[in-house]
Amino acid sequence: RKPTLAVVGATGAVGSVMLQILSQRQDVWGEIRLVASARSAGKVLQVRGEDVVVQELTAEVFDGVDVAMFDVPDEVSAQWAPVAVERGAVAVDNSGAFRMDPEVPLVVPEVNPAQVRNRPKGIISNPNCTTLTMMDALGALHAGWGLKELVVASYQAASGAGQPGVDRLYDELEVVAGHREVGQHTGDVRASVADKLGDDSPFPAPLALNVVPWAGSLKDGGWSSEELKVRNESRKILGIPDLKVSATCVRVPVVTTHSLAVHAVFEKPLTVDAARQALIEAPSVVVLDDPEAGEWPTPADVVGTDPTWVGRLRQALDFPNTIDLFVCGDNLRKGAALNTAQIAELVAAELTAG
Numbered sequence: 001r002k003p004t005l006a007v008v009g010a011t012g013a014v015g016s017v018m019l020q021i022l023s024q025r026q027d028v029w030g031e032i033r034l035v036a037s038a039r040s041a042g043k044v045l046q047v048r049g050e051d052v053v054v055q056e057l058t059a060e061v062f063d064g065v066d067v068a069m070f071d072v073p074d075e076v077s078a079q080w081a082p083v084a085v086e087r088g089a090v091a092v093d094n095s096g097a098f099r100m101d102p103e104v105p106l107v108v109p110e111v112n113p114a115q116v117r118n119r120p121k122g123i124i125s126n127p128n129c130t131t132l133t134m135m136d137a138l139g140a141l142h143a144g145w146g147l148k149e150l151v152v153a154s155y156q157a158a159s160g161a162g163q164p165g166v167d168r169l170y171d172e173l174e175v176v177a178g179h180r181e182v183g184q185h186t187g188d189v190r191a192s193v194a195d196k197l198g199d200d201s202p203f204p205a206p207l208a209l210n211v212v213p214w215a216g217s218l219k220d221g222g223w224s225s226e227e228l229k230v231r232n233e234s235r236k237i238l239g240i241p242d243l244k245v246s247a248t249c250v251r252v253p254v255v256t257t258h259s260l261a262v263h264a265v266f267e268k269p270l271t272v273d274a275a276r277q278a279l280i281e282a283p284s285v286v287v288l289d290d291p292e293a294g295e296w297p298t299p300a301d302v303v304g305t306d307p308t309w310v311g312r313l314r315q316a317l318d319f320p321n322t323i324d325l326f327v328c329g330d331n332l333r334k335g336a337a338l339n340t341a342q343i344a345e346l347v348a349a350e351l352t353a354g
């Protein structure tokens with residue numbers, strides 16, 4: 001029997017991409033049950049070319065389910081993933097609710113696939129999209145040279161904040177489009193956007209014609225929750241508890257695809273050519289790095305694709321054993337839905353093998 005899958009949060013930004021991914025990948029699933037809040041129950045969505053009616057999130061909806069994916073806010077996962085497990089499912093959770101729980105593995109299938117089986121709570125976590133964007137590339141380099149220190153700046157897309165983030169960016173762009181005087185005087189972008197759209201935004205400042213050095217909530221010492229996730233999750237996934245990490249997370253007016261500028265310091269001496277070769281050989285990484293030809297990854301070219309794209313590889317001039325690089329990845333695909341689907345497929349293979 002092929003395992004039954006439940007997709008909880010099927011109507012959200014990540015959920016919608018999940019339905020496309022489940023329709024495109026090799027089909028390992030029997031029934032696929034789509035689940036959402038009472039507000040969305042009854043909607044009809046397409047997966048694998050078939051219409052499926054969305055069911056309301058209740059305990060009973062998990063009866064007979066083998067794997068339940070959660071693409072919902074932290075508090076919804078915190079409440080419902082354990083319910084799915086009680087009803088007999090393995091939960092694969094894309095929220096932040098369980099990621100740092102020592103009894104919950106945090107898995108990137110290209111980096112630490114064996115961790116999938118280490119799930120005493122029946123829950124497996126999917127990393128935050130910002131961390132995930134660089135994990136395949138760093139995992140490949142860590143395997144060769146031993147990662148020691150990481151300094152990163154992120155350039156995060158609006159869809160990291162879900163569908164409301166995408167809607168807000170498009171609305172703001174519409175407000176400023178065609179007004180060539182906007183963006184040349186202090187506060188004029190903020191005033192135009194607030195005048196037309198009000199202040200109720202998923203972002204703490206206008207995103208159109210701007211960059212916003214903030215993602216997540218305020219933590220001790222002025223760090224954002226997103227920056228601490230990058231640090232803590234990188235350590236856990238790569239299995240380097242004392243990895244030195246410093247991150248600055250920034251939102252940019254891109255719809256989908258997160259980018260990161262990465263400064264990575266290694267234990268062993270490495271050359272940029274050897275690092276490039278290791279990245280070329282990593283199956284999920286594409287190296288696009290020809291500055292003479294003006295070739296490097298950009299979000300506009302990467303969006304909608306599965307790999308991690310790496311460019312601007314440079315040996316740091318003033319730091320030994322250090323490589324600088326730029327990495328882009330679709331935050332809704334590898335950064336969220338694709339990685340969750342890959343984890344779920346590992347569990348499906350395990351269940352099918354019996």
Ligand code: 2RA
Pocket residue numbers: 128129130156157159160161215216226
């Ligand atoms: C963001 N990383 O981009 C978050 C979403 N999980 O806002």
